[in-house]
Amino acid sequence: MALEAAFWILAVIGVGAALAVVLMGNVFRAALSLIACFLAVAGIYVTLSAGFLAAVQVLIYVGAVSVLIILAIMLTREVQRGSPFGRLRIPALVVALLCLGVFSYAMIKTPWQVSAVAPLEPTTPALAGKLFGEGGFILAVEIVGVLLLAAIIGAIILVREK
Amino acid sequence: MSIGLDHYLVLSAILFSIGLYGALSKRNAIVILMSIEIMLVATSIAMVAFSRYIVPLLLTGQVFAIFIMIVAAAEAAVGLAIIISIYRNRETIDATKIDLMKW
Numbered sequence: 001m002a003l004e005a006a007f008w009i010l011a012v013i014g015v016g017a018a019l020a021v022v023l024m025g026n027v028f029r030a031a032l033s034l035i036a037c038f039l040a041v042a043g044i045y046v047t048l049s050a051g052f053l054a055a056v057q058v059l060i061y062v063g064a065v066s067v068l069i070i071l072a073i074m075l076t077r078e079v080q081r082g083s084p085f086g087r088l089r090i091p092a093l094v095v096a097l098l099c100l101g102v103f104s105y106a107m108i109k110t111p112w113q114v115s116a117v118a119p120l121e122p123t124t125p126a127l128a129g130k131l132f133g134e135g136g137f138i139l140a141v142e143i144v145g146v147l148l149l150a151a152i153i154g155a156i157i158l159v160r161e162k
Numbered sequence: 163m164s165i166g167l168d169h170y171l172v173l174s175a176i177l178f179s180i181g182l183y184g185a186l187s188k189r190n191a192i193v194i195l196m197s198i199e200i201m202l203v204a205t206s207i208a209m210v211a212f213s214r215y216i217v218p219l220l221l222t223g224q225v226f227a228i229f230i231m232i233v234a235a236a237e238a239a240v241g242l243a244i245i246i247s248i249y250r251n252r253e254t255i256d257a258t259k260i261d262l263m264k265w
Contacts, residue, residue, distance in 0.1 A: 007165045011173050018177055018200050022184035027192060034196050037177075041203050048170070048214045050224055060231050065199065065238045072192055072242040076249045083190040086258055092186035096179040103175035112167055112216060119218040130225050137225055144232050151236035155243035 007047050014040035025082045027073050035066045049119040052127055170211035177204035191245050191255040195238065202234045 017037035024030045038061040045054035120126050130136045177200055184197030206227040213223025249255050 004165050007169065011169075014173070015176055015180070018180040021193070021196055021200060022180055022188070027190060030193060030196060034199065037200060038203065041177075041207060044170070044173070044207055045210055047165075048210050050210050050214065050227075053210060053224055053227055056228065056231060060235055061199075061203070065235060068238055068242055069192065069196060069199075072245060075246055076192065076255050081190070081256075083188055083193040085187050086189045089187045092183050095186060096183035099182055100175055100179035103178065104172050107171040107175060108168055114167055114215050115218055117218045119214055120221065123221060123224065126221055127224060127228075130221055131228070137229075140229065144229055148232060148236050151240050155239040158240070158243035158247045 003047055006043065010040045010043040010047065013037075014044065025084075027083050028070070030083060031066065031070050031073055034069065035062055038062050038066065049121055050123060052122075052124045167211055167215040170215075171208055174204045174208040174211070177201075177207065189256050189258055191248070191257050191260070192242075194257060195241050195245070198241075199234060199238065202230055202237075206230050 014037050017033045017040060020033035021030045021037060024033065038057065042054040042057040042062070045051075045057060131141055132138055181197045181199075181201035181204060185194050185201065188194050188197065209223040209227045209230070211223075213221055213227075217223070245255050248260060252260065254260070
């Protein structure tokens with residue numbers, strides 16, 4: 001019962017904050033709503049019994065990505081200009097609603113084989129075994145580390161003063 | 163009515179569509195980037211929900227969600243660096259005015 005109430009509250013907050021990001025005219029307030037949306041999604045992860053992922057979500061998205069975005073807003077002085085819609089507002093709305101309809105229809109109509117087993121808890125040791133253990137995702141972890149390093153070096157080179 | 167896999171999947175579809183709408187219709191490049199972040203988060207919700215309800219003991223979806231997070235962080239860093247670099251050269255980040263490579 002508590003889980004259901006938590007899901008509905010978090011879902012409403014998340015969708016409302018995401019709508020605010022898109023519809024708000026002030027870029028800075030949109031960034032703050034984005035933080036609210038990320039926090040609500042972290043709560044959604046908790047209701048899915050993915051505690052480690054919720055903590056990582058708060059650390060990376062709420063902590064790092066939001067700060068980056070707010071820093072970029074400050075550096076580009078876009079707050080005065082706001083965030084207007086382009087010429088394609090109505091076609092974009094149609095495409096988004098079409099996507100929503102197709103996704104929802106496909107997801108509800110597919111007979112998923114839902115397992116009745118209780119979820120694993122705590123997840124952190126099992127996730128560590130999955131990521132770094134035998135037969136896990138160790139190669140992908142190394143590749144993603146190289147990707148992150150390349151992205152950081154690329155970002156530094158892009159914004160460096162000539 | 164108890165919460166099942168469908169609820170999470172529809173929530174993820176709604177968030178994805180909101181992000182898609184923002185990414186397609188907005189003119190401010192930073193808001194477009196924020197909408198893309200919403201789309202990535204929405205896919206992560208779907209991954210974790212599949213992991214929780216279909217293979218509760220394997221956690222594969224949570225591993226995928228971690229990878230999505232890392233790629234999103236890299237994307238945000240590079241994207242914002244590109245936006246700041248464009249702003250330095252052209253004094254605007256309006257996506258309709260950044261048309262140097264438009265034919």
